[in-house]
Amino acid sequence: MPPLLRVATAGSVDDGKSTLIGRLLHDSKALFTDQLAAVERTSRERGGDGPDLALVTDGLRAEREQGITIDVAYRYFATPARKFILADTPGHVQYTRNMVTGASTADLALILVDARKGVVEQCRRHAFLASLLGVGHLVLCVNKMDLVGWSRERFEEIKDDFARFATRLDVHDLTFVPISALHGDNVVHRGAAMPWYEGPSLLHHLEQVHVASDRNLIDVRLPVQYVIRDGEFRGYAGTMAGGVLKPGDEVLVLPLGFSTTVRAVWGPGGTPVAEAFPPQAVTVELADELDVGRGDLLCRPGNRPHAGSDLDAMLCWFSERAGLDPGGWYLLRHTTRETTATVTELDYRLDVNTLHRDETATGLALNEIGRARLRTRQPLLFDPYRRNRATGGFVLIDPATHDTVAAGMITGPRQPGAGVVWQSAAVTREQRPSQGATIWLTGLSGSGKSTIAVELERRLVAIGRPAYLLDGDNLRHGLNADLGFTADDRTENVRRAGEVARLFADAGVVAVVSLISPYRAGRDRVRAAHEAAGLPFVEVYVDTPLEVCEARDPKGLYARARAGELTGFTGIDAPYEPPQAPDLVLHPGDGDPAALAGNVLALLDR
Ligand SMILES: Nc1ncnc2c1ncn2[C@@H]1O[C@H](COP(=O)(O)OS(=O)(=O)O)[C@@H](OP(=O)(O)O)[C@H]1O
Numbered sequence: 131m132p133p134l135l136r137v138a139t140a141g142s143v144d145d146g147k148s149t150l151i152g153r154l155l156h157d158s159k160a161l162f163t164d165q166l167a168a169v170e171r172t173s174r175e176r177g178g179d180g181p182d183l184a185l186v187t188d189g190l191r192a193e194r195e196q197g198i199t200i201d202v203a204y205r206y207f208a209t210p211a212r213k214f215i216l217a218d219t220p221g222h223v224q225y226t227r228n229m230v231t232g233a234s235t236a237d238l239a240l241i242l243v244d245a246r247k248g249v250v251e252q253c254r255r256h257a258f259l260a261s262l263l264g265v266g267h268l269v270l271c272v273n274k275m276d277l278v279g280w281s282r283e284r285f286e287e288i289k290d291d292f293a294r295f296a297t298r299l300d301v302h303d304l305t306f307v308p309i310s311a312l313h314g315d316n317v318v319h320r321g322a323a324m325p326w327y328e329g330p331s332l333l334h335h336l337e338q339v340h341v342a343s344d345r346n347l348i349d350v351r352l353p354v355q356y357v358i359r360d361g362e363f364r365g366y367a368g369t370m371a372g373g374v375l376k377p378g379d380e381v382l383v384l385p386l387g388f389s390t391t392v393r394a395v396w397g398p399g400g401t402p403v404a405e406a407f408p409p410q411a412v413t414v415e416l417a418d419e420l421d422v423g424r425g426d427l428l429c430r431p432g433n434r435p436h437a438g439s440d441l442d443a444m445l446c447w448f449s450e451r452a453g454l455d456p457g458g459w460y461l462l463r464h465t466t467r468e469t470t471a472t473v474t475e476l477d478y479r480l481d482v483n484t485l486h487r488d489e490t491a492t493g494l495a496l497n498e499i500g501r502a503r504l505r506t507r508q509p510l511l512f513d514p515y516r517r518n519r520a521t522g523g524f525v526l527i528d529p530a531t532h533d534t535v536a537a538g539m540i541t542g543p544r545q546p547g548a549g550v551v552w553q554s555a556a557v558t559r560e561q562r563p564s565q566g567a568t569i570w571l572t573g574l575s576g577s578g579k580s581t582i583a584v585e586l587e588r589r590l591v592a593i594g595r596p597a598y599l600l601d602g603d604n605l606r607h608g609l610n611a612d613l614g615f616t617a618d619d620r621t622e623n624v625r626r627a628g629e630v631a632r633l634f635a636d637a638g639v640v641a642v643v644s645l646i647s648p649y650r651a652g653r654d655r656v657r658a659a660h661e662a663a664g665l666p667f668v669e670v671y672v673d674t675p676l677e678v679c680e681a682r683d684p685k686g687l688y689a690r691a692r693a694g695e696l697t698g699f700t701g702i703d704a705p706y707e708p709p710q711a712p713d714l715v716l717h718p719g720d721g722d723p724a725a726l727a728g729n730v731l732a733l734l735d736r
């Protein structure tokens with residue numbers, strides 16, 4: 131069965147959210163209990179496969195204990211195909227806090243729009259927040275299709291409008307479903323009113339969507355929550371925040387940096403486990419007796435988080451009582467540590483509707499979002515939020531009132547900021563000896579990208595045109611050696627390759643890129659960056675059917691994926707989103723690699 135899916139829903143009441151949720155639960159005859167308590171009980175019984183006790187939620191849970199109302203309602207339901215946790219986040223005045231609470235642990239965000247009104251400001255805000263909170267999958271439900279005469283044109287119009295906005299967001303999977311929550315069309319069952327819609331119903335999509343590879347199983351991170359002492363026994367308990375940890379693994383204990391090996395790993399209830407991964411709660415026994423305490427972190431020797439007191443973060447401001455006061459001190463809660471921190475500088479405030487950055491802003495008020503520089507009293511062990519939500523997220527607490535005033539998403543260690551300016555070159559593009567461009571080959575593994583790309587580079591160089599091959603496999607040996615195959619890593623892989631290609635193109639070289647690049651949004655961002663710089667970008671879709679790629683299997687990877695030895699393999703159990711408007715589509719039947727390369731060159735010349 132696919133893993134539990136955590137869904138955050140957003141949209142205003144008028145858009146029909148309650149009706150939709152009711153419809154989903156009713157028509158799917160789902161078993162549901164309407165209480166978080168049940169979710170928590172289940173997650174305990176099942177050993178941690180329940181809601182993440184993630185940081186932000188923790189902070190807010192602490193608030194609830196102090197008697198402040200939390201508006202987010204969690205509903206737990208299941209169909210024969212999958213289990214779901216639905217976080218219903220009201221869109222009223224505290225919408226940012228509610229979204230952060232509901233979406234910071236969500237795999238997918240479901241955003242409703244009213245087909246009559248289209249993409250309104252609220253919808254853009256929710257989509258932006260979902261992307262900021264690292265929710266990689268977005269579903270835009272265009273509701274009330276019955277009130278627009280089930281119009282395909284209206285649906286397409288809304289879809290285009292939103293897709294344009296979404297290219298500026300960090301979302302790698304965007305799905306549109308036209309529905310009528312009131313009549314039930316396309317919610318659980320397809321219904322007969324929109325025969326032109328060929329996609330799955332909403333529930334079917336939710337049952338099928340692949341999220342396992344979004345989890346970070348690469349960077350081992352175990353923040354120690356507490357130490358269990360029992361006679362000679364020392365166990366370190368915590369919730370796995372990343373990676374896979376096994377008995378026998380060499381680990382580093384940070385911040386001191388001692389290395390040792392894992393003797394045993396225990397699951398909830400004291401049963402030994404062979405492997406621990408997020409979001410399991412585990413206790414680890416180490417081979418050596420070391421001074422390890424709460425707030426320390428276990429990781430692998432070759433893969434450490436950042437350590438430092440100066441960091442850049444996006445801040446979402448929640449407090450109705452007081453705005454952000456740069457220079458003031460706050461309590462900062464990050465993984466299992468608490469320290470004090472100050473905001474040394476606000477880089478900009480973001481207009482969530484237009485994504486415009488206001489660099490003149492001096493503070494943040496309720497629901498405002500901005501990028502800030504922080505200094506912490508004690509160093510933190512952190513990762514960028516986009517790489518790891520648990521080690522990249524924090525909350526700020528007002529020490530006087532104990533209100534949670536903000537959630538933070540770390541973007542990285544402090545970057546050179548205000549002092550860094552764009553250095554203009556003395557050479558114009560026209561003065562360079564050749565005109566650059568990027569040829570971007572996308573397609574499944576084994577589709578023929580590399581073979582065609584090699585041929586392209588060879589022919590370009592042969593005619594005296596500077597060209598350089600940027601092959602995904604090769605980049606992963608150097609520039610991208612720190613990246614794996616999670617959705618986030620692939621997105622970063624594509625971003626970096628795109629940046630390098632753009633530099634080559636700017637330098638007058640034809641960059642020939644061969645990368646699976648499975649997400650449409652990522653490829654579109656690279657295109658946009660080229661277009662913004664006035665550089666030609668040619669997207670070539672190597673459209674070889676999966677069966678053919680699998681029969682070729684040049685590296686034996688499909689066989690390994692089918693045997694379950696490789697997980698998250700594109701086309702097998704990880705998604706590939708074909709381009710919607712590629713500049714060229716190559717079919718294997720159209721000729722041998724040399725002929726196909728010829729087609730690409732002909733296009734480049736035009
Ligand atoms: N899980 C999984 N999924 C897909 N591919 C995998 C995976 N694991 C390893 N490989 C090998 O890595 C090559 C793809 O790397 P890319 O950098 O092109 O991938 S991506 O664009 O980031 O998706 C790909 O090479 P090509 O066959 O040349 O495409 C594979 O050889």
Ligand SMILES: Nc1ncnc2c1ncn2[C@@H]1O[C@H](COP(=O)(O)OP(=O)(O)O)[C@@H](O)[C@H]1O
Pocket residue numbers: 573574575576577578579580581582644682684717718719721722723726
């Ligand atoms: N028309 C074709 N175009 C490209 N490759 C082809 C074609 N027909 C067969 N092949 C073979 O398919 C395989 C594709 O592998 P490769 O180029 O490494 O793919 P990718 O880089 O997309 O993973 C190679 O063994 C290549 O010889």
